[in-house]
Amino acid sequence: MIELSALRKVYPSPDGDVVALDGIDLTVERGTVHGVVGRSGAGKSTLIRCLTGLERPTSGTVTVDGVTISALPEARLRAARRRTGMVFQHVNLLDSRTIAANVAYPLEVAGVPRRQRAARVAELLDVVGLGDRAGAHPAQLSGGQKQRVGIARALATEPSVLLCDEPTSALDGETTREVLGLVRDLRDRLGITVVIITHEPAVVREVCDAVTLLQHGRVVQSGALADVVTQVGSPLSRALVPVPDLPPGARRALVEAVYSTRAVATSAAFAAVASLGDDVEVTSATVEPLAGERVGRLIVDAPRDRVEEVVARLRAAGLEPLAAPTSEEEVA
Numbered sequence: 001m002i003e004l005s006a007l008r009k010v011y012p013s014p015d016g017d018v019v020a021l022d023g024i025d026l027t028v029e030r031g032t033v034h035g036v037v038g039r040s041g042a043g044k045s046t047l048i049r050c051l052t053g054l055e056r057p058t059s060g061t062v063t064v065d066g067v068t069i070s071a072l073p074e075a076r077l078r079a080a081r082r083r084t085g086m087v088f089q090h091v092n093l094l095d096s097r098t099i100a101a102n103v104a105y106p107l108e109v110a111g112v113p114r115r116q117r118a119a120r121v122a123e124l125l126d127v128v129g130l131g132d133r134a135g136a137h138p139a140q141l142s143g144g145q146k147q148r149v150g151i152a153r154a155l156a157t158e159p160s161v162l163l164c165d166e167p168t169s170a171l172d173g174e175t176t177r178e179v180l181g182l183v184r185d186l187r188d189r190l191g192i193t194v195v196i197i198t199h200e201p202a203v204v205r206e207v208c209d210a211v212t213l214l215q216h217g218r219v220v221q222s223g224a225l226a227d228v229v230t231q232v233g234s235p236l237s238r239a240l241v242p243v244p245d246l247p248p249g250a251r252r253a254l255v256e257a258v259y260s261t262r263a264v265a266t267s268a269a270f271a272a273v274a275s276l277g278d279d280v281e282v283t284s285a286t287v288e289p290l291a292g293e294r295v296g297r298l299i300v301d302a303p304r305d306r307v308e309e310v311v312a313r314l315r316a317a318g319l320e321p322l323a324a325p326t327s328e329e330e331v332a
């Protein structure tokens, strides 16, 4: 489990201090995949660096599996770092070494004897599905395979936490799904805790159990995926369940609504709108598979004097409605 408490990081600079993290309180449950999203400069990388102990917080604490990383002296920090594996956007493998030798590298550094190392590397390559490529060199691998080697290397020292910084942004859609499938598998088989920084809503939808949105170094929204997306009008609901652009032209008043298909069938949601008559219509809608279920979001266009009636009807049908939503926000 990871616990951040009142975490603050200030970088001094000649033009004045830069507050990268401004009082972060966050818990990541053991054995879950937690996404961290936010615009460029929101503080995501700083957060990860504080988790690895590469960066010392200005104040506040970082605790990983009961060890307060932020309070450890330098000498003990190195051992603690082995408990956290890092995966980056660009894998940075040693080209002259085989895949197996790349995965073995952190074990060499940790002083693990040769025979033990070989057994562990074989096991790790099996875990990431590259057991038959041990003797290949990085240049012979696809981008997705390289990323899997990076994950195997990060797992070499048996970390309890895997920190992933934009692990799939250099990969195409199919390969992204493959790597995320592996992350899910690691969570399920090894019970590992994963923190994944991403700017891609699809990554959060596909693999995260919980998600946190950062803005200017602060937590704007955080929680289990199924909960945040059904908070109507919230930035994560809008980013993770995006509806197509509203058609141009005159609008009367808008009502936004979200629903989990576990509670409300999409046909029932549309029937509730239809029951309001011809002058109330769905102007944009989507249903996204997410967190093991499906979440729908729709925007209803209605005459201004019927907004309250629309909200009441949608609520009675089991949806979470919001009158007069502001414009769609881009958060990721």
Ligand SMILES: Nc1ncnc2c1ncn2[C@@H]1O[C@H](COP(=O)(O)OP(=O)(O)OP(=O)(O)O)[C@@H](O)[C@H]1O
Pocket (backbone or CB within 6 Å): 011, 012, 013, 018, 019, 020, 038, 039, 040, 041, 042, 043, 044, 045, 046, 047
């Ligand atoms: N070493 C540093 N010295 C000074 N300022 C820094 C340093 N590292 C980060 N910052 C500043 O701290 C803020 C947060 O940066 P950070 O890299 O954590 O954001 P980010 O959300 O990861 O952004 P990106 O998505 O672009 O990587 C930014 O304003 C950045 O300019």
